[in-house]
Amino acid sequence: MKLTVVGGGSTYTPELIDGFARLRDTLPIEELVLVDPAAERLELVGGLARRIFARQGHPGRIVTTSDLDAGVEGADAVLLQLRVGGQAARQQDETWPLECGCVGQETTGAGGLAKALRTVPVVLDIAERVRRTNPNAWIIDFTNPVGIVTRALLQAGHKTVGLCNVAIGFQRKFAGLLGVSPADVHLDHVGLNHLTWETGVRLGGPEGENVLPKLLAEHGEAVADDLRLPRTIVDRLGVVPSYYLRYYYAHDEVVRELRTKPSRAAEVAEMERQLLTMYSDPALDEKPELLAQRGGAYYSEAAVDLAASLLGGGGSPYQVVNTYNKGTLPFLPDDAVIEVQAAIGSNGPSPLPVPAVDPLYAGLMANVTAYEDLALEAALRGGRDRVFRALLSHPLVGQYEYADALTDQLIAHNREHLAWA
Structure with a gap:
């Protein structure tokens, strides 16, 4: 099996590599290609990636290249994780909207639109080149804004599924609070990318007992703290909103906060400088602890699970993905891209039925x-x-x-x- 990561020079990538190494029985990669135009970063990340594979005894080969066409040729799946304009563009997305009293954020509001305008044409060009080189490859999109980018790819006829780590983060959090295995937690997850609600938390699968009321009664304070919303609001909603909903439910409060502290982009840029220095150490052969602060928690597990299911392997039968609505939410157009639980197979995702939405x-x-x-x-x-x-x-x-x-x-x-x- 060959897997290609476009944007492979990202400081995120060792998180992905660690997951590929640990979960090699689920996704047996023979060749992993990291593609990135930033040759110096790619060399550092690629070197660490090979050391992680070696340390964990993964037999797969890791190749680095700046040649996109060569990198995607023969790939079974292509994972997109790129940032057009880099952290400098993100810094702008997070700052100039504040001048008008609007939230400055890289995936929603005015900043999110800026990122979509930069990103969609680039991603469509990449996808066309993938299709010319290897029309049967699946494209897994982790590039934000995932909903808009995934819709652009689907409308252009590409074999595409969008992926976000919000749902798997909630799954792991709730499993810890409930004292059960993450595999036993099934979320009734509904919405659009970065605009979702957990309307049920079920044990054992889609038909399992809904323990969300119990979870909120016993652990509501911890859940609310993570969301940075008052416990009373979470209790009144009776569901768990994504932390991105704070931009809507507490917009003015967030704007005041953002105006008085360094941007997240500035924090991430400094973190990336430190990470790249660490990656240059030839003795480093595992992902550093600092990477956990970079974002993208559990991204590797979600990516492995999705790729394995799409490619006929041993992925979970149900996963939260971004895909066409096709009547799942009757109040939205069929070609809207929604983020819900779906059954995943070699033909792609099939959204599970969703109860009437409040x-x-x-x-x-x-x-x-x-x-x-x-x-x-x-x-x-x-x-x-x-x-x-x-x-x-x-x-x-x-x-x-x-x-x-x-x-x-x-x-x-x-x-x-x-x-x-």
């Missing part, structure tokens, strides 16, 4: 789905008016004065990445 959540999903429609149109066709329409539709913007000002800022900060600007 209007409190369905309304916000419908609003953000409309935004994602407009965002994808702006990413594919360009133009100031399309950017303005997307921003005006977003519930974290929503006022024409803000949308106008943010449109000008977005274009000014991203001109080098926008072919039409």
Whole structure:
């Protein structure tokens, strides 16, 4: 089996490599190719990757290359984890929206739109080259904003599944609180990427006992603390919102916080400098503890599970993925990309039935789905008016004065990445 990681020079990659090494019986990789245009970073990450494989006795071969076409040739699956513009672009995404009193964040709001506009054309070009070289390869998208990027790929006819680590993070957290194995925890997970709610926590599978009320009664404070929301709000909702919902439920509070502390991008950039120094040590043969602070917890386990199931291996029968709605949520268009539990097989994901969704959540999903429609149109066709329409539709913007000002800022900060600007 050959697997290719595009964006393989990311400081995330050793987390992925560690999972590939530990879970080699689930996903028996013979050749792993790391593709990245940043040759110096790629050399450091590739060296550590080979040492991790060697330490854990993995027999697979690791290849590094800046040649995308060569890297994806013959691959059974291609995993996308790239960041167009790097941490410098992320720093901008997280700062200029604050000037208008809007959340500055890399995957939602105005910053998330900027990232989508930079990313979608690049990802579509990569996918076309994968299709020319190897039309049967699965494309697993971990590149944010996952919902919009996955929809762009699906609309272009690619064999694609979107992946996020929010659900597996909740699964592991809840398993620890309940004192059970993560494999015994099945989430009733519903929404869009970075806009999801856990409406049930079941033991043993989709038909298992729903222990969410018990979980909130006994561990509600710990859950609320992780979300950085008041316990009373979580209790009133009766569900567990993704931590990304704090940008909606406590928008003004978040803006005040973001204006008084260094950006997450600045923190990550400093962390990356330290990690790359560590990766250059020829004695290092395991992922460093600092990597846990970088983000992407359990990403490797989720990626292995999904790839194994798509390629006919031993992955879990049900996994949370991003895929076409196709009637699963009747209040959204069939071609909306939703994030739900699905049965995964060699033909791709089949979403499980979802009980009727509370209007409190369905309304916000419908609003953000409309935004994602407009965002994808702006990413594919360009133009100031399309950017303005997307921003005006977003519930974290929503006022024409803000949308106008943010449109000008977005274009000014991203001109080098926008072919039409």
